[in-house]
Amino acid sequence: MLNQRCILPLKVALALTLAIVSALWLGWERPYWAGFAVVVMAATETSGHSLKKGRHRLVGTLLGVLAAFLLVGLFAQQPLPFLACYSLFAALCVYLQGNPRNGYMWTICLMVCSLVVVMGKLLPEQTFSVAVLRLQETVLGIVCFTLVFSLLWPTSSHRTVIATLKLYFDNQSKQLQIAMAELNDHNTFTKALTLSDSLKQLTRLEDLIYAASADSYHIAHDYPKWQTLLSQLNRWALLCGHLAEASALTSEKMAPEQCAVIASLLERLSSRAQDALALLEGRAVIDGRSRLPQNVALLPSKPLDNEKAGSIDDHHGATMMLGSLLTKIDQLQYDLVATLSELTAQSHQGNAKYNQPHQAVSAPGSFTARWAFRPDSAVAALKACLVIWVCIALWLYVPMPGGAMIVLLGAIFSCVVLSLPFASVKALSFSMFGWSLFVLAQYVLLMPMLTEIWQLSAFYFINAFGIWYVFCRPQQALQRMLGTQLLIMMTSGAMQLTPVYDIQSALLQLMLIGIVMLIIFWVNHTVFSGTPESVFLRELGRLRTGLKLDLQQFTKPKHQQAGHSIVLKRQDPLRSVAMAETAISRINWQAYPELEPAKVGTVITGAYKACLLYRAFEDNYRHWQTASQHRAIEALIAKITQSLVAILEESTVNPTLTEHQYQLDRLLFELQRYLIGLDRESILQFSLSADDVDASYRLLISLQLLIDSFKTLIINVQHNHIHQLRLQPFAI
Secondary structure (H helix, E strand, O other): OOOHHHHHHHHHHHHHHHHHHHHHHOOOOOOHHHHHHHHHHHOOOOHHHHHHHHHHHHHHHHHHHHHHHHHHHHHOOOHHHHHHHHHHHHHHHHHHOOOOOOHHHHHHHHHHHHHHHHHHOOOHHHHHHHHHHHHHHHHHHHHHHHHHHHHOOOOOHHHHHHHHHHHHHHHHHHHHHHHHHHHHHHOOOOOOOOOOOOHHHHHHHHHHHHHHOOOOHHHHHOHHHHHHHHHHHHHHHHHHHHHHHHHHHOOOOOOHHHHHHHHHHHHHHHHHHHHHHHHHOOOOOOOOHHHOOOOOOOOOOOOOOHHHHHHOOOOHHHHHHHHHHHHHHHHHHHHHHHHHHHHOOOOOOHHHOOOOOOOOOOOOOOOOOOOOOOHHHHHHHHHHHHHHHHHHHHHHHOOOOOOOHHHHHHHHHHHHHOOOOOOOHHHHHHHHHHHHHHHHHHHHHOHHHOOOHHHHHHHHHHHHHHHHHHOOOHHHHHHHHHHHHHHHHHOHHHHOOOOOOOHHHHHHHHHHHHHHHHHHHHHHHHOOOOOHHHHHHHHHHHHHHHHHHHHHHHOOOHHHOOOOOOOOOOOOHHHHHHHHHHHHHHOOHHHOOOOOHHHHHHHHHHHHHHHHHHHHHHHHHHHHHHHOOOHHHHHHHHHHHHHHHHHHHHOOOOHHHHHHHHHHHHHHHHHHHHHOOOOOOOOHHHHOOHHHHHHHHHHHHHHHHHHHHHHHHHHHHHHOOHHHHHOOOOOO
């Protein structure tokens, strides 16, 4: 049995060798372009991602060729308009490559356009020949990769999707077991109740399902149902956010009958999570009907007598909200497992059958706005333009060897390196020089002795296999890419129809790469610095700006807002928190002895909580608008959100917020007493129905928790002295 570690290196080496040998057999120049296509497609997570990337590479090549034809045809004799249009086109491509779905297509588009323009030398005939050859080599590389990866040890992305869902429901089951144990020991929840950590997994699932639709018939055929599953998972994450709100308010011990009801529900949810795991593993569900959703009532249905009023504590309003939320979660999880049962084709007759979902649950909002404005992509586009213009200036005003080759390398490396988050240009440069020396040693000492095609094939096969076998871990993907691509690029002279072994051309490429990397390093550290410290502080600023702009939609009552307005989509604040969290892991904390990483990490935890509570408040506000339109409550919300906006602008707690909070607490007290039957003569019964009071109570509770989270976040930022990260050391 072949070792699993050898399978991927063997497939990559075979596909690469087949692409190069096929191009030489067909008599095409530059076979290394076909090799590049194989390497890039192989550096993906699943075969579905590979096929998507191959499709994007082909479309990007066509778009790049078309753009090159337009630039050469319109501005071949006008240098300044040509360079201006090319720079704008490069900036557009670098910005669009930040799109997680089709960004690679725009990366290839810029690369191909630059390559055709530079190698075509603005001559129509030569430009057309280079474009056609590039298309031929790209198609050949895609065909060779698909042939090898489809016939030898084929894998389906469907397995990766199923494995990710198994991990999802396994974590959900563990969270439920922890919640049941805590309820059994303390008769309450000592910390916020979270039934899953799905916020960080939903984006991965969405990407996997999208990629798997390319190579999995099961997912492509039932793609709408998979989208329904994603929508239900999104809704589950949002309800878990509401659940964290309610459980945070129930700090006191609950009555034994309440604990029994919640324990029964948690047991039902845990059993369904096990059913989901059984469906994913291909096992039959034993008894699906015993897990039907039920109404969770934590308070008595009859109004309470005044004699018992003294024994009722303030937490009963939160207990009522907790029961309502648990009822929704119960129904949603039943629908979720029913959808999963349809997708896995494991629905059986009798007791093992889960019924159809009651209704399709629409997602409250995508985690990533696909066409939203992305500040990080705009910064990368600006940096790429600066790198390209510096390379153009060197080409025009400095007698650079290689001519316009430095412009080509500047465009290629800038769009690749600057798109990598927290890319260390110094570490990349050292890796590239190390791989270059390794390849050049073979190019000078070994390759001139290879006189047969099978010897050349064996050379590339052994080297590619060795690189992918030694650097097999996921975090070494960049080293695999660099090693294989430099192997192909530095030895390109040996792939010509008449082999040429010229060390000078290889050294010239190495020198130009070094100059371009120095330019990128200078730009990356001076214009919107890409160091982890700067990214962390910048993302916190974007989080504050994003939350402030989102809150401004509540600062005016609905009847005072304009009827028509154009709103520009912004980056999701949750994405800013995720980027800041990644930046923290890359900071060299030894350079900042005054700061403690654990305390700075509390800022990220608070930011995640603030984003989650804001989404819960926004959802409650949307439901409140459909259930109630009380002007006084709406005016109070507008005043409080204005104070929250002031907090985010000034980074200090606004004194007026305390006054508004007092009004909020009084209103919550009145709503709560009316809801649980303590105040039968409340004036609220003349202006609000029971449903209005329920929706208003939920909304104001979520607003109260949002205020507390904002205060905590501001205090953590101030007390941890995060501003010291601005004084970062600089060294080449």
